[in-house]
Amino acid sequence: MLKIILFLIPMSWAAVQVDLAQQKSDVxxxxxxxxxxxxxxxxxxxxxxxxxxxxxxxxGRLKVKLDEFTTGIDLRDRxxxxxxxxxxxxxEAWIEIEKIDLPxxxxxxxxxxxxxxxxxxLNLHGVEKPIKGTADVDTSKDSPSVSTEFKVLVSDxxxxxxxxxxIKVADEVTIRTRMNLNLVKQ
Amino acid sequence: xxxxxxxxLIVLVSRVTFAFPENVRHGYFSCTxxxxxxxxxxxxxxxxxxxxxxxxxxxxxxKTSGFMFSNPEDESKLQWLRSQIFLRGVQxxxxxxxxxxxxxxxxxxxxxxxxxxxRFAIISTFGYRANDASKDxxxxxxxxxxxxxxxxxxxxxxxxxxxxxxxxxxxxxxxxTRRGLNWDQGSESYNLEMNYIGENFNHTLTFISNSxxxxxxxxxxxxxxxxxxxxxxxxxxxxxxxxGRQSDFERVVFGPYVMISLTEKLYLNSEVFYQDxxxxxxxxxxxxxxxxxxxxxxxxxxxxxxxxxxxxxxNDSDRSSQFDSYGLGVQWLPYSHFDFMLFAxxxxxxxxxxxxFAWLMLNIYL
Numbered sequence: 121m122l123k124i125i126l127f128l129i130p131m132s133w134a135a136v137q138v139d140l141a142q143q144k145s146d147v148x149x150x151x152x153x154x155x156x157x158x159x160x161x162x163x164x165x166x167x168x169x170x171x172x173x174x175x176x177x178x179x180g181r182l183k184v185k186l187d188e189f190t191t192g193i194d195l196r197d198r199x200x201x202x203x204x205x206x207x208x209x210x211x212e213a214w215i216e217i218e219k220i221d222l223p224x225x226x227x228x229x230x231x232x233x234x235x236x237x238x239x240x241x242l243n244l245h246g247v248e249k250p251i252k253g254t255a256d257v258d259t260s261k262d263s264p265s266v267s268t269e270f271k272v273l274v275s276d277x278x279x280x281x282x283x284x285x286x287i288k289v290a291d292e293v294t295i296r297t298r299m300n301l302n303l304v305k306q
Numbered sequence: 307x308x309x310x311x312x313x314x315l316i317v318l319v320s321r322v323t324f325a326f327p328e329n330v331r332h333g334y335f336s337c338t339x340x341x342x343x344x345x346x347x348x349x350x351x352x353x354x355x356x357x358x359x360x361x362x363x364x365x366x367x368x369k370t371s372g373f374m375f376s377n378p379e380d381e382s383k384l385q386w387l388r389s390q391i392f393l394r395g396v397q398x399x400x401x402x403x404x405x406x407x408x409x410x411x412x413x414x415x416x417x418x419x420x421x422x423x424x425r426f427a428i429i430s431t432f433g434y435r436a437n438d439a440s441k442d443x444x445x446x447x448x449x450x451x452x453x454x455x456x457x458x459x460x461x462x463x464x465x466x467x468x469x470x471x472x473x474x475x476x477x478x479x480x481x482x483t484r485r486g487l488n489w490d491q492g493s494e495s496y497n498l499e500m501n502y503i504g505e506n507f508n509h510t511l512t513f514i515s516n517s518x519x520x521x522x523x524x525x526x527x528x529x530x531x532x533x534x535x536x537x538x539x540x541x542x543x544x545x546x547x548x549x550g551r552q553s554d555f556e557r558v559v560f561g562p563y564v565m566i567s568l569t570e571k572l573y574l575n576s577e578v579f580y581q582d583x584x585x586x587x588x589x590x591x592x593x594x595x596x597x598x599x600x601x602x603x604x605x606x607x608x609x610x611x612x613x614x615x616x617x618x619x620x621n622d623s624d625r626s627s628q629f630d631s632y633g634l635g636v637q638w639l640p641y642s643h644f645d646f647m648l649f650a651x652x653x654x655x656x657x658x659x660x661x662x663f664a665w666l667m668l669n670i671y672l
Contacts, residue, residue, distance in 0.1 A: 196360070
């Protein structure tokens, strides 16, 4: 009888904490230099922190070390870190994903959830600002992945507009993150 | 003495008259970050001079990349002034069953100078060229000169004497897709050009006219369109089309071209153009194609070995019009201002034995 009662009680959905230090992740940014519309792609950023996967949402507060970014040109990297991001003073940025709303039990359904709006915060250069973007959550593979994309204005973070020999970087910069979540490792 | 010094310099050092379209893999989809000319080549902007050191040369530094080794970051200089000296020559070697010949050919000794403001630019070259079989540079002339106006950040108009924008727009004027189509060095024409320079698309429309100062019959009159798309942020896919005439024929030329970044260091530049030419005197159609491909790998910064294949087959009813060229090369920019390219390969006309050739291109841009 006791066994029957226990069987009828629904299993509660426990939140999963994923430590990103043990996962593959990357952060990159895309900026445009004017007037020639040259594309600047900063890569190499890694996310550190915990991502919380709940029954119907994902959230987390993640850190990225700014010195990890490279843009393919040493002089440009030096200017970016020393003159604009001032990484000696502000070595990290924080991305907070407040909530990505997903269907119930999304982890148990093999599916790609695309362009889901999310809100959060970005702390960069000592300034914290709200962010809005979209997220893609892919549970179709054995290791789910979470990608986000959002745009920020450099001027919002009290960073001087990067300028060099007639080329000026546009104020709007796109930031993309990607996290592969190998839940077996947890 | 000056001539000897010039020849010495040109032998020692060396090529950046034209653009480096493969830089699209570093995010440079448009040429205008580095060159005043919207289609690339010619005088560099201060940013372009810095990039020639920081991105493209093995040991260069920005601090000596300016005019005559000055510092382009020096804000006390006139910010609108653009100036550059081009010295270029090639040492060739050819070994055929009939002849073995080595020759040094001075190709260019130009000063390009002008004013470039936010909206307006006026640029001209002054230099010398060969006008007889001696190949000595002794006739004073202007290779290109133009006035440019930037209507917006995306729309740029230009009028003057310059090479039309077509295909890869690469620096190598001896390829089948340039020399084979009579668009060799020295075929600059008077043009009216409009450019759209977008984030993901570039379009150029050029109205081409004969040069009033030239007597050559090899000058084009016509119209050309060059459009390209930035694919996956680091590659370019494009199409070019031309319709026009020279004194003894009319023709249509069109085809696709690609600059594909296979990896961060490995790239493929390739173009193929179909030509339909009508000889005026006989109304005979000559149809055929010409193609150029180069696969390059940047082994270390500034040093790029490559393999290359060229074919010209512009009259498909005459197999003897087929001409192939293929081989191995290496390009090295050891320091800003200096550019070397060595190429060794074989040339083969239809039904004939392949012959050996090599050349060493030497460029200085000061």
